[in-house]
Amino acid sequence: MGFEEMWSELLPVGRDPDGGGYRRFAWTPPELECRAWFLDQARRRGLDVEHDRNGNLFAWWRPDGAAGPAVLTGSHLDSVPGGGAFDGPLGVVSALAAVDLLRERGVRVRRPVGVAVFAEEEGARFGVACLGSRLLTGAIDPARARGLRDRDGRAFADVLAAHGLDPDAIGRDDDLLGRVGCFVELHVEQGRALDAPVGAASAIVPHGRWRFDFTGEGNHAGTTRLADRRDPMLPFARMVLAAREAAERHDAVATVGKVDVTPGGVNAIASSVAAWLDARGPSDDAVRRTVADVHDAARAAAASHGVAVRLAEESYTDTVGFDTALRDRIAAALGGVPVLPTGAGHDAGVLAARVPTAMLFVRNPTGVSHAPAEHAETADCLAGVEALAAVLADLTRG
Template structure:
């Protein structure tokens, strides 16, 4: 099946008829349908399918059945990405890397290439953190930086525990994961989340680093009261404290040329004619260095505390997840990019590749041009010709690394 045919077969799964965006939340019906699609594509190619107790899956290419008994392949070259989406997300973030991986294996077979090292295609679960609030959850569990006990207590917006979602999906987290044992390197292809390649007039690039980033929960508390009967000067309104904090976060990030976004909000009691008693807001912050990220978040918290003191409210902050800066293996990026004239660029977005790299697995990333630069939105896009160039780039990379 060609790249275009695979893309068409996956295109409508979890897609909203209203917005055109995707709702492929982990262990939901649409995401499980994507997982079944992955298994079908792997088995159609005669790949050996291996899964762990968390929902991650790897399909291995090669005649290495005896290694499969151990659930791992010595010095394997791993590629792939994820199939889940953010809420109302785009089509390319994640699935492009998985579909391109299958297409790259097909291309290598057409070339008559026989790898001397096994090649695996991975589909990591809950990369976006859109349901259980922990980005790159599947890969973090696979490398052991997050324990099953820590993960199973996570809850979604409806109060469903991850442990219960695992059970409903017939997964057993006590099995752990050996999927990444003895993997020699990982290459993740991803749609670019920005316009660097547009400005460079290039279809493909390699990655140099991932900016450090984190998710922080701000709890603003005040006093619920009547919206009409309560004088403005008598209010203890946490919404005002939140609004001042959001504006300050934007200003401080702009001045530092970094990133700060309040993208999720929960209000109690959430009534039109009631002053809130509580506002919970989630901050996504990203900085050029670990130190600058810490400074940015500290400055935002300081402003929130000052505003709370003025408004007669209270505020607390909880770091729900923080990923430190990741510098990809420079020699690996240069090895695959320099001979082909690909630029090497940083990314401000988090990826499973960053988790594997931080765990000591030599890792590289390839980016495919996004003409709009828009991501995490139905407007996310990549031209078919650029996607096919990405397939060739990934195939060339896998051939070199597994020869």
């Protein structure tokens, strides 16, 4: 089964028939269907399937004579709310297709090859991005992970248990990591900087997520005088504007894309507002200053309206520079492709703390990501498969 056939099978899963966006949250029916699809594809190819204790999936190709640390590739299958088709699945489908090419061409592989599907990469359900790879590498405390809850109040631990995993066993897995020599993730470009079908990543810029909780006093929208109100929506609104202002000051980007209002009634003054800030920038200092400025503005506005505000950092990743030797080897194997940084986080960025990692990008002509207009031309996708196959062939020579 080639790339295009596999792609057409995955395309309808979790897609909104009206808006065209995807909703494949971790361990919900659409994402579980994608997982089942991956496992079926792996078994059809005679690959050895492994479920790790953190909810990640692996399919291993171990030809006769292949030994030593594996070359791992792959990505994720979950999505953001209303996301695009390519973010994550392109890397998984391309990995399977690249293995097919190596086998069809009789490439002699001296090291095992693995295809990974990492769990909860987007953090859309439990709030922490790259949760599966963070647990695998020890980048998040297992106790904290067990206590994460989704919008319906379901704990991560309970969801794992419902799908046959032991919540008490999650965490850093040195044995599995010790079997991996390097990791190469192929991903759709999340921007419009790439002027060729395929490029390589130099680094991931600093990025993180912060939660602001504004607590006021719920009351009647029609009978409560303005002077008597403790409305948390007002400092929340100031916080949204402050994010844009602070980002402009510090040459960063800042986004408030998720908010929960309690109780959420049209005719009721809110009692509390939870809002999430995503901030990214060229340096740790730029990001930290942006968040500090937003916090200062939120506290000042909250105080003027009799509202309390609390800030909590949910996740943060400083600059990730991909392994230079691996990046240069990949670029050389591909004849000198463009090399560019990215403002998006990836499992490759998390794994970089434990194993050499690199990334390949496939051109996105729209420049849009995390939205239905995210796109890659079929010819560029096929070029990505060829590039990944060439990289795997080079890295598995020994």
